[in-house]
Amino acid sequence: MSKSTSLIAAFICVFIWGTTFIAQDTGMEFIGPYVFNGVRFFVGFLALIPLFLIFERKKVKSEILKDKKFFIINSMLIGLFLFGGTVFQQVALLYTDVANAAFFTIFYVPMVPIIVFYLFKSKIHWSVWPSVIFCVMGGYLLTDFYNATVRLGDTLVIIGALFWSLHIIFVARVIKIFDIPIFIGMIQTFTVSIFSILLAIIFEEFVLINILAQKLQILYAGILSGSIAFVLQFYAQKNIAPAPAAIIFSLEGVIATLAAWIILSQYLNVNNVLGCIFIIIGVIFSQIMPEIKKN
Secondary structure, eight states: OOHHHHHHHHHHHHHHHHHHHHHHHHTTSSSOHHHHHHHHHHHHHHHHHHHHHHHTTTTHHHHHTTSHHHHHHHHHHHHHHHHHHHHHHHHHTTTSOHHHHHHHHTTHHHHHHHHHHHHSOOOOOTTHHHHHHHHHHHHHHHTTGGGOOOOTHHHHHHHHHHHHHHHHHHHHHHHTTOOOHHHHHHHHHHHHHHHHHHHHHHHSOOOHHHHHHTHHHHHIIIIIIIIIIHHHHHHHTTTSOHHHHHHHHTHHHHHHHHHHHHHSOOOOOHHHHHHHHHHHHHHHHHHHHHHHHHO
16 A cells, blocks of 8 residues: 555545534434444444455454464554543543533644654654644644633543544554454454443443434444544554654544534634644645655
8 A cells, every 4th residue: 555545545534533523513412422432333343344354354364363462452452542532532521612622632643753752762753743733733723722711621631632642553553564454443443332332331321212313423423433434544554654644633623623614504713714724734744844855
């Protein structure tokens, strides 16, 4: 797979993630966050089964045997990190507003290069750091955070951002060795679903009629975001290092803002537009500067 193909996969991925915010926002009118998360990712798991049977069934055993222990441990960690990111983000919304949650979630962008540099001793291209600054500034303007009040729930969002950053980092570790992105996607969606359902059993109620009332949002968030987008993330990270990948994924906020403006008719002010521009500059800068040095 070429670098350009990985970039295309990344951009399709963030487009789906960004538009999924609408489904997530409207999909919990009658059900709780754990039920929504559990059913959503179980639908995503089911959607990946036929793709796995068609494209990866014959090679999954040989791929895992490359390093069976490494695969089992790290693929499970990917699922747990994704579970942590989604759950902390959803629960935090009970204690903070959307602007705060959106802004603090983008903290995974600086977290990824910091963790990669200090924990894994990997080299970080100098262009990553100014790109991170552009993205954080863009997130600040995009979410109207300057008008927000810091709340206890913001701590939960930051913890969630840490899980998101670990997810990106460990996806890179696994996908560089094992060429079975659909099967890995099945493992992580099933993991998120099971743990979310366990929390739902403890803290919420499963009411079938309420779940069916949100079927369109669940199907969109489950099939497109929960399965297809996360598999596209794996394809993207085959040729994109974790730090630049995190910067590209920050476009999710731009897409979410534009989707809310177009579909939900939400107001878009000058600062929101500037925020989008700052993030786009950060993404372009992170991709162009390393190539200029090569040439």
